[in-house]
Amino acid sequence: MKKRRSLISVVISVMLVLVLLAGCGGNGGQQQTPPPTPPANGENGETGEADQHFTIGVINLMEHMALDAAFRGFVSALADNGFVDGDNITIIYANALGDMPTLSTIADQHVNRNVDMILSITTPATQMMANATSTIPILGTAVTRYVVAVIIDSNERPGGNVSGTSEMIPVSAQVDLVIDLVPDAQTIGLIYNSGEANSVLQVELAKERIEALGLEWVEVTVVTPADVITAMQSLVGRVDAIYVPACNTMASAMPAVHSVALDAGIPVVAGERNMVMAGALATMGIDYYELGYATGLMAIDVLVHGANPAEMPIQFAPDVYDITINGLVAEEIGFTVPDRFLPYVVFPED
Numbered sequence: 088m089k090k091r092r093s094l095i096s097v098v099i100s101v102m103l104v105l106v107l108l109a110g111c112g113g114n115g116g117q118q119q120t121p122p123p124t125p126p127a128n129g130e131n132g133e134t135g136e137a138d139q140h141f142t143i144g145v146i147n148l149m150e151h152m153a154l155d156a157a158f159r160g161f162v163s164a165l166a167d168n169g170f171v172d173g174d175n176i177t178i179i180y181a182n183a184l185g186d187m188p189t190l191s192t193i194a195d196q197h198v199n200r201n202v203d204m205i206l207s208i209t210t211p212a213t214q215m216m217a218n219a220t221s222t223i224p225i226l227g228t229a230v231t232r233y234v235v236a237v238i239i240d241s242n243e244r245p246g247g248n249v250s251g252t253s254e255m256i257p258v259s260a261q262v263d264l265v266i267d268l269v270p271d272a273q274t275i276g277l278i279y280n281s282g283e284a285n286s287v288l289q290v291e292l293a294k295e296r297i298e299a300l301g302l303e304w305v306e307v308t309v310v311t312p313a314d315v316i317t318a319m320q321s322l323v324g325r326v327d328a329i330y331v332p333a334c335n336t337m338a339s340a341m342p343a344v345h346s347v348a349l350d351a352g353i354p355v356v357a358g359e360r361n362m363v364m365a366g367a368l369a370t371m372g373i374d375y376y377e378l379g380y381a382t383g384l385m386a387i388d389v390l391v392h393g394a395n396p397a398e399m400p401i402q403f404a405p406d407v408y409d410i411t412i413n414g415l416v417a418e419e420i421g422f423t424v425p426d427r428f429l430p431y432v433v434f435p436e437d
Contacts, residue, residue, distance in 0.1 A: 145180040146183070147182045149339055151365075152365065154338075157228045162379075190215050194215045195219060225248055226386055231333075245396055245399065261358065264371050265330055274325065276307070278331055279334045281308040319343065329356070331367065345366025345367070348366070364411075369412040411431060
């Protein structure tokens with residue numbers, strides 16, 4: 088009997104060691120900790136249907152405020168409808184920190200885990216995820232044009248396992264804002280990552296509008312955030328104002344944009360609000376938190392009601408856009424905000 092007890096003790100000890108080892112895996116170098124998420128309020132829009140447990144894999148290209156806001160909005164939509172991370176859902180967040188091989192690894196990891204659904208943030212992340220699985224439902228956000236990126240068949244009927252929300256911004260109106268703020272401008276600088284399909288599309292639209300206004304443009308491209316200072320400096324003395332599209336690479340490098348623009352006194356209009364808070368002068372853009380929130384509501388339809396992404400039309404940002412002007416940047420570069428734009432002036436500390 089004594090030998091029998093010893094054998095049982097050994098078996099139990101081995102099992103405990105295996106359990107502990109199973110919980111200690113590497114993360115492949117990517118960031119696994121998500122941006123801070125709002126707590127569930129349990130009061131807004133409870134569905135009463137949060138009695139199942141779902142696992143959602145999140146794949147994000149890189150860190151910057153707009154993408155973080157989209158993720159927070161997504162989590163809030165779930166929480167407002169009774170789905171709380173760590174309670175009745177599990178959210179596995181991974182950020183590639185701008186590295187494409189890491190992005191590929193994250194996609195494979197989510198597929199291997201066989202998660203119930205995937206949230207892919209940005210066009211590259213959604214492309215990578217769509218190439219990794221044709222069966223797991225994928226909802227993208229912060230994607231400009233799904234069809235142009237060859238992710239879906241059409242906005243009305245995606246046709247595969249991918250749907251989501253589009254960040255398509257009012258590029259023509261943003262170019263007009265440049266001219267409204269700098270009416271004497273004759274040449275507008277364009278700076279972006281030519282490797283991001285969404286950025287290329289926005290810049291092409293910007294060129295069309297600039298030419299329609301009878302003005303000229305000068306473009307420079309970057310590959311990584313480290314290229315931004317040199318690219319910005321190459322525009323100094325050649326342009327009267329600069330337009331930066333909602334480009335992930337540029338959004339992560341706005342302090343570099345700001346430092347060059349500050350020294351040269353050049354007004355910069357950017358593609359979205361968080362880029363303004365990080366150093367651009369102004370924008371007319373969308374609310375990425377609300378974009379993520381809309382994606383979260385789509386997730387509930389997929390997880391709870393069995394909606395098929397193939398038949399879920401792409402949702403677009405509201406047609407009402409907000410103008411934001413960074414008052415601190417205006418002061419720093421000696422820019423006088425026209426009277427009619429004064430109501431849109433904000434300061435980062437606000």
